[in-house]
Every structure is written in structure tokens, then in C-alpha cells.
Amino acid sequence: MTPTYAAARWAARIDRAVERVGHAASWLSLVIVVLMAVNVLLRYAFSVGSVWSQELEWHLLAPLVLAGMTYALQQGEHVRVDVFYAKYSARGKAAIDLLAGVLAVAIAVLVIRYSLAYVNQSYAINEISSDPGGLTHRWLLKALIPLGFTFFGLQAAAQCVGAAWRLTNSPSR
Amino acid sequence: MSPQEWLAIGLLVGFFLMLMAGVPVGITLAASGFVFGFLGFGETLFNLLPARIYGVVANYQWLAIPLFVFMGVMLEKSRLAEDLLDVIGHLAGGLRGGMALGIIGVGVLMGATTGIVGATVITLGLLTLPTLLRRGYDPAITCGAICASGTLGQIIPPSLVLILLSDITQQSVGTLFAAAVLPGLMLAALYCVYIVIYGWVRPNAMPPLPQAERDALPRAELWLRVLKVALPPLALVLAVLGSIIGGVAAPTEAASMGALGSILVVAVARRLSLAVLRDVMRTTTRISAMVLFILICAQVFSLAFRGLQGERLIEDLFAFLPGGVSAEIWFLMALIFVLGFFLEWIEISYIAVPLFLPIFNAAGVDPVWLAMLITVNLQTSFLTPPFGWALFFLRGVAPPQITTRHIYVGIVPFVALQVLGVVLVFYFPVIATWLPKAIGW
Numbered sequence: 001m002t003p004t005y006a007a008a009r010w011a012a013r014i015d016r017a018v019e020r021v022g023h024a025a026s027w028l029s030l031v032i033v034v035l036m037a038v039n040v041l042l043r044y045a046f047s048v049g050s051v052w053s054q055e056l057e058w059h060l061l062a063p064l065v066l067a068g069m070t071y072a073l074q075q076g077e078h079v080r081v082d083v084f085y086a087k088y089s090a091r092g093k094a095a096i097d098l099l100a101g102v103l104a105v106a107i108a109v110l111v112i113r114y115s116l117a118y119v120n121q122s123y124a125i126n127e128i129s130s131d132p133g134g135l136t137h138r139w140l141l142k143a144l145i146p147l148g149f150t151f152f153g154l155q156a157a158a159q160c161v162g163a164a165w166r167l168t169n170s171p172s173r
Numbered sequence: 174m175s176p177q178e179w180l181a182i183g184l185l186v187g188f189f190l191m192l193m194a195g196v197p198v199g200i201t202l203a204a205s206g207f208v209f210g211f212l213g214f215g216e217t218l219f220n221l222l223p224a225r226i227y228g229v230v231a232n233y234q235w236l237a238i239p240l241f242v243f244m245g246v247m248l249e250k251s252r253l254a255e256d257l258l259d260v261i262g263h264l265a266g267g268l269r270g271g272m273a274l275g276i277i278g279v280g281v282l283m284g285a286t287t288g289i290v291g292a293t294v295i296t297l298g299l300l301t302l303p304t305l306l307r308r309g310y311d312p313a314i315t316c317g318a319i320c321a322s323g324t325l326g327q328i329i330p331p332s333l334v335l336i337l338l339s340d341i342t343q344q345s346v347g348t349l350f351a352a353a354v355l356p357g358l359m360l361a362a363l364y365c366v367y368i369v370i371y372g373w374v375r376p377n378a379m380p381p382l383p384q385a386e387r388d389a390l391p392r393a394e395l396w397l398r399v400l401k402v403a404l405p406p407l408a409l410v411l412a413v414l415g416s417i418i419g420g421v422a423a424p425t426e427a428a429s430m431g432a433l434g435s436i437l438v439v440a441v442a443r444r445l446s447l448a449v450l451r452d453v454m455r456t457t458t459r460i461s462a463m464v465l466f467i468l469i470c471a472q473v474f475s476l477a478f479r480g481l482q483g484e485r486l487i488e489d490l491f492a493f494l495p496g497g498v499s500a501e502i503w504f505l506m507a508l509i510f511v512l513g514f515f516l517e518w519i520e521i522s523y524i525a526v527p528l529f530l531p532i533f534n535a536a537g538v539d540p541v542w543l544a545m546l547i548t549v550n551l552q553t554s555f556l557t558p559p560f561g562w563a564l565f566f567l568r569g570v571a572p573p574q575i576t577t578r579h580i581y582v583g584i585v586p587f588v589a590l591q592v593l594g595v596v597l598v599f600y601f602p603v604i605a606t607w608l609p610k611a612i613g614w
Contacts, residue, residue: 058233061235064462065469067462069462071458072463077462077463078463111222114219114223119223145227145230
């Protein structure tokens with residue numbers, strides 16, 4: 001097994017995992033819709049409500065976004081200015097993709113680096129919601145930031161492998 | 174100039190070069206922010222970063238984004254637009270350009286329900302362009318009308334642009350939603366006037382439905398169809414906007430009711446299935462995460478830009494301008510218009526607008542009015558070649574006999590109408606400020 005082949009297999013495996021996690025996370029959008037609508041209806045119709053169920057609404061946004069941004073990366077959804085990009089040769093596109101991938105890995109590493117201390121601090125003081133009746137274990141929510149960016153960095157690395165392969169294996173014109 | 178100011182300029186130039194080369198927007202923002210932040214300050218600057226990211230992803234207000242996206246994507250599946258257009262064509266009777274007016278009407282309604290420009294242009298293009306061409310409409314004006322009314326979604330509330338601008342300008346979402354109603358309708362009215370005049374000057378460009386076909390549908394049945402087709406989306410719009418503007422529900426809550434309502438509308442139309450639901454959830458996740466990822470990355474950029482005192486740089490730039498606040502507003506408008514040729518609304522609203530906002534705040538400019546000028550102006554960024562998204566979207570779904578030239582030629586008068594819209598809002602601020610004041614925001 002050559003190193004190139006191993007890298008390609010590894011990249012494909014990450015790609016599949018990301019897609020699966022993205023599909024799973026997409027259910028959160030429906031959960032948010034239903035949870036919020038139920039909260040609103042209960043409050044207006046029966047004046048029933050709880051702090052924790054309202055806090056849960058935005059607690060679900062974080063996993064949706066932090067898993068979704070990697071899923072969006074895998075699906076090529078992130079917007080770019082493509083007026084020149086669209087005219088590049090296959091190699092040119094691969095070069096820009098490689099640059100974007102390397103930058104994305106670097107960004108992920110930096111965000112993880114800074115956010116670990118932030119999560120630790122929240123864990124150390126056992127941070128909870130400032131509202132009575134709110135959710136506890138705030139550090140778990142905050143831990144989604146380094147976790148989400150780890151995932152993002154892995155997918156970006158996988159796409160670097162793909163871009164590098166295209167860069168070396170496609171005709172220059 | 175101080176070394177820091179040079180770095181701030183380097184930040185802007187580096188950002189712009191990477192953006193033009195085709196690196197995705199979010200990555201460009203974060204990468205240029207990190208590089209120049211480190212050069213200027215080293216590590217300390219970014220200790221604040223995790224708290225800022227947390228402020229984006231655990232934010233009650235941003236919940237409105239997945240909810241409104243969900244509602245829009247879901248409604249797209251109900252094929253409302255197709256039925257609406259047909260009914261409006263019949264309603265317009267012998268009037269030339271009746272179906273083109275129908276496109277504008279559908280654009281307004283879809284804008285009021287979805288607020289997603291891409292979805293509206295694609296839907297309108299797929300559903301209406303073949304029909305209108307078959308009916309003998311001129312390709313250029315049809316393309317222009319589709320692109321222009323498809324982009325109305327970004328100004329007619331609820332819209333993602335307004336939600337982002339409310340954050341940038343520190344206004345409540347409800348205020349901006351209320352303020353945008355009249356300017357949005359004004360633009361739609363300008364389009365309609367233009368189409369009616371055009372149909373009058375060039376009768377062959379927009380023939381009405383044939384008499385025989387109109388006679389085949391009795392009046393009573395037509396009105397019944399109008400009721401059946403227009404009622405669900407209208408009810409949804411009224412429920413969502415009414416509860417926001419009337420102050421019954423916060424925008425985010427109203428969005429959740431709209432999203433739930435959209436599921437009901439699609440279910441009533443017998444088009445709800447597990448496959449549709451899955452598709453809607455996945456699209457919602459991708460679009461929402463894409464927008465919020467840009468917001469996350471914008472935090473890095475803004476930390477670096479603020480840290481490097483880029484704001485003072487912009488103030489110095491403005492000090493060169495003669496003519497006081499009015500001239501400064503026009504400078505910003507011209508800048509947004511020109512940037513609109515190259516950048517999209519997300520980039521403009523998160524880069525250009527925050528740079529200039531402190532100056533206008535200090536000068537006491539009404540932020541709601543300014544936000545409306547920006548919004549009307551931003552709409553041109555969807556339409557101006559070479560980077561108008563609306564044009565790409567339409568190009569992607571147009572039948573082969575439509576050339577890029579048709580689209581470019583068709584869009585010119587509508588861009589001119591939008592510039593007219595900016596001028597009107599500038600000289601008559603009441604268009605933007607009356608409704609929010611009247612309902613007491």
C-alpha cells in the first residue's frame with residue numbers, strides 16, 4: 001500500500017463520516033422548529049413555560065452550526081467569489097482548493113488552541129445558566145466549539161489530500 | 174501613518190486578494206484576521222475569540238436563520254409559485270404584460286414568506302420562464318423581471334439581510350422588518366409601473382393571454398382558484414409578519430410558527446413525505462451553517478481590524494470628504510453599489526457597513542433610515558454583473574435559447590429602478606421611518 005493510496009482512503013473515510021454526521025445533525029433543524037413552536041404555543045395558549053426548555057432552543061443551535069459547517073464544507077456549499085475561479089484550469093482550481101484547505105486546517109488548529117482554555121475555565125467553575133431553572137453543564141455546550149473545529153479541520157485535511165492529488169495528476173492546461 | 178495602520182491596510186488588501194482568487198469567504202476572513210492580528214499584537218488579541226464564537230453559536234437571535242430558511246425551503250416544495258402565476262395571468266385579463274406583473278406579485282409573496290433570494294430566483298426561473306417564452310414574451314425583459322422580483326426577498330421581511338443588518342446596526346429585528354415593508358413594496362411598484370409602460374410602448378414584447386383561453390375559465394371559478402391558491406401563503410405571511418410587527422411574538426418565535434405553518438401548507442398540498450422532509454432539513458442545515466460560519470470567521474476579522482485601529486483609518490478617510498454627512502452617505506452608497514459588482518451582500522454587510530457605521534452613529538444619522546438605504550442598495554449587488562448571484566441562478570435554470578446577453582440586457586432597467594429607489598428613500602426618509610414609528614417601535 002503506497003502512502004498516497006493510504007491518504008486517499010483515509011480522506012474518503014472522513015468524507016463519508018462527515019456526510020453521515022451532517023445528515024444526523026440536520027434532524028436538529030426539525031427538532032428546533034417543533035420545540036420552539038411548542039414552547040410558543042404552550043406559553044400563549046396555557047401560559048405554561050419553563051426556562052430550561054427555552055434555553056434548550058439555542059443550545060441546539062450550537063451543534064447544528066458546528067456540525068453543519070463541516071457538512072457544508074463537504075458538500076461544497078461555502079460561498080466564494082468565482083468569477084476568476086470558474087475560468088481557472090483544473091490545476092488552478094486545485095491550487096486554490098489546496099490553499100483554502102491548508103488555511104482551513106490552520107484556522108481550525110488556532111480556534112481549538114484558544115477555545116480549550118475557555119472550556120476548561122467553564123468546567124473548573126462548574127458554570128451553569130445564570131437564570132434560575134436554567135440548564136447546567138455549560139462547559140459541555142462550550143466544548144462543542146473545539147469539537148466542531150476538530151471535525152472541520154479533519155474534513156479540510158481530507159480535502160487537501162484530494163486537491164493535492166488533482167494538482168499533481170491533472171494536465172496543466 | 175503608524176505601522177499598525179499599515180497592517181490594517183494590509184489586512185484589507187490581503188483579504189481582498191484571497192477573496193478574488195476564489196478562497197471561500199469565511200476562510201478568507203478568518204485567515205487574514207489571524208495573520209494580521211498576530212503581526213500586530215501576537216497571541217493576546219485572540220484570547221477573546223472563544224467567547225465571541227460562543228456568542229455567535231449560542232445566540233437566541235440567530236435561531237431565526239435556520240427557522241426562516243426551513244420555512245422557505247419547505248414552501249418551495251409546495252409549488253405555490255406555479256399555481257399563483259397562472260391565476261395572476263388570468264386575473265390580468267387583456268392587460269399587456271399581465272404575466273410579467275404576475276412574476277412581480279409572486280416575487281413579493283415569496284419574498285415575504287422565504288427571504289431566500291437563490292430559492293426565489295430559481296423557482297421563478299424554472300416555473301415561469303418557459304411559460305412566458307411560450308406565450309411570446311420578450312426574453313430580455315422576462316429575465317430582468319424574474320431576477321429583480323426574485324431578489325425582492327432580501328428586502329421584504331422576513332429576510333436574512335435584515336436580520337444581519339439589525340445585528341450590525343444594533344437595532345431590533347422587528348424595527349428593521351417594519352421599516353423595510355414600504356421600501357420593498359415601493360420597489361415592487363416601480364417594477365410594475367415600468368412593465369406596464371413597456372407593454373404599452375412595445376405591445377408585441379408582452380402579449381396578454383389569448384381571449385379564448387380566458388373565456389374558457391368562468392369568473393366564479395377563477396375567483397375560487399384565487400382564493401385556494403393565494404390564501405395559504407397570504408395567511409402564513411400575515412401570521413408571521415403580523416405577530417412580529419404587532420409585537421405578539423418575537424421575530425424568532427414568529428419564525429418558528431412560520432416554519433411549522435410551512436409544514437402544514439405542504440402537508441395540505443399533499444406533497445409532504447419523508448424524502449421531502451429529509452431534503453428540507455439537509456438544505457436548511459447547509460445554508461444556515463454556511464451563513465453562521467461566515468459570522469464566526471467575521472469575529473476573527475473584526476477582532477484584528479479593531480485591534481489594529483482600522484476604524485481610525487476609515488475616519489481619516491472620511492475626513493478628506495467635503496460636504497458633510499450627506500456627502501458621506503452618498504459616498505457609502507456609491508461604495509456599496511460598486512462593491513456590489515464584485516462582492517455579495519454577506520461580505521458587504523459584514524465588511525463595508527461596520528467600517529463606516531461608527532462615523533454615522535457619531536454624526537447622529539438615523540440608523541433605521543441608513544439601514545434601509547443600505548438594504549435597497551444591497552439589492553443591486555444581486556443583480557449587477559459579473560457577480561450577481563441572481564444572474565447565475567437564472568443562468569443555471571434557463572432554457573438554452575436564453576443567452577447571458579439576454580439576462581444582462583434585461584437587468585439594466587431594473588438596476589436603474591433600484592438606484593431610483595435609493596434616491597427616493599434618501600429624499601423621502603419617511604418611506605422607511607413611518608411604519609416603525611406608526612406602530613410604536
